Amino acid sequence: MLSEFELIARYFAGPAQSTVPGATSGVVQGPGDDCAVLAPTPGSQLAVSVDTSLAEVHFPADAPATAIGHRALAVALSDLAAMGARARWCVMAISLPEVDDAWLAGFAEGFHALCRACDVALAGGDVTRGPLSVSVTVHGEIPAGQALSRGGGRAGDVLAVTGALGGGRGGLEAWQAGVRELDDPLLAAYLLPLPRLAAGEALRGLAHCAIDISDGLLVDLDHLCSAGGLGAELDVAALPLSDGLVARLGETGAREAALCGGDDYELLISLPSAQFATARQGLAALDVPLTAIGRLRETPGIAGVDADLLHNGWRHFPGGAS
Ligand SMILES: [Mg+2]
Numbered sequence: 146m147l148s149e150f151e152l153i154a155r156y157f158a159g160p161a162q163s164t165v166p167g168a169t170s171g172v173v174q175g176p177g178d179d180c181a182v183l184a185p186t187p188g189s190q191l192a193v194s195v196d197t198s199l200a201e202v203h204f205p206a207d208a209p210a211t212a213i214g215h216r217a218l219a220v221a222l223s224d225l226a227a228m229g230a231r232a233r234w235c236v237m238a239i240s241l242p243e244v245d246d247a248w249l250a251g252f253a254e255g256f257h258a259l260c261r262a263c264d265v266a267l268a269g270g271d272v273t274r275g276p277l278s279v280s281v282t283v284h285g286e287i288p289a290g291q292a293l294s295r296g297g298g299r300a301g302d303v304l305a306v307t308g309a310l311g312g313g314r315g316g317l318e319a320w321q322a323g324v325r326e327l328d329d330p331l332l333a334a335y336l337l338p339l340p341r342l343a344a345g346e347a348l349r350g351l352a353h354c355a356i357d358i359s360d361g362l363l364v365d366l367d368h369l370c371s372a373g374g375l376g377a378e379l380d381v382a383a384l385p386l387s388d389g390l391v392a393r394l395g396e397t398g399a400r401e402a403a404l405c406g407g408d409d410y411e412l413l414i415s416l417p418s419a420q421f422a423t424a425r426q427g428l429a430a431l432d433v434p435l436t437a438i439g440r441l442r443e444t445p446g447i448a449g450v451d452a453d454l455l456h457n458g459w460r461h462f463p464g465g466a467s
Contacts, residue, residue, distance in 0.1 A: 181268035189286040200277035214255030217279035226345035227357040230285030240275035296372035302415035312387030314406025
């Protein structure tokens with residue numbers, strides 16, 4: 146086995162350069178010393194989050210290595226998007242049963258490609274031997290005092306989601322049915338989710354509250370409602386469904402996947418109805434659809450959803466991830 150130092154040097158010590166013209170990576174000391182040294186933008190606050198992805202819990206162990214690298218970073222970055230943060234840096238710890246050069250090269254390719262796409266610098270890493278798991282800590286910057294949070298919603302706010310829902314669950318079902326083409330829209334939604342970073346930044350100052358949908362719309366909406374001491378009324382017929390979802394799961398299954406499936410990594414927000422058109426236009430310029438799906442209200446609980454689904458959503462989807 147290569148030493149940890151050799152592994153990091155070979156696969157993870159790439160130049161930590163920003164892809165934004167005129168910007169700097171802010172990495173004073175990258176991989177290779179005892180710590181990374183980072184230079185935050187003066188006046189900004191740091192948003193920090195960590196996510197661990199376990200083989201056979203969060204992703205199939207035999208998924209393509211590039212997808213595993215991409216996905217481990219994407220799910221961590223999605224939390225920065227939910228706060229309206231600009232992604233800056235990440236550090237990554239990987240545990241591997243064995244060193245397989247082709248696998249590691251693929252993993253690093255997927256990880257670095259998303260770093261470049263999101264303008265994130267990999268500032269440090271750690272490699273150990275063990276069951277396959279990847280833990281990614283991300284650091285983002287927010288202008289002081291402007292972070293989006295779960296708790297700022299108000300009764301009467303429009304509830305809206307970015308993109309489409311159900312693809313995470315639909316993609317898992319497609320994988321289990323033997324689909325292996327990563328250009329399949331459902332499989333891509335599941336294995337190659339794109340964190341809504343640009344949308345999150347654009348929603349600062351417009352949205353009252355925000356959360357990313359990792360556990361399923363109903364569960365994450367419940368988090369928003371609890372944080373704000375509110376309830377919600379959902380328009381289930383308005384839910385934007387992922388491409389190919391109805392064809393794979395049928396009408397009812399598609400709607401259940403959109404409500405309870407999880408792993409969608411879209412943003413769920415609330416905002417004043419007077420701001421909705423502005424927000425939708427702003428996101429359309431980023432090629433991100435924004436769909437109104439209901440309202441926040443004073444009365445606790447979630448109305449508009451079949452009670453069976455509300456209370457037994459996970460029975461429909463045993464073994465749901467996250
Ligand atoms: Mg989250």
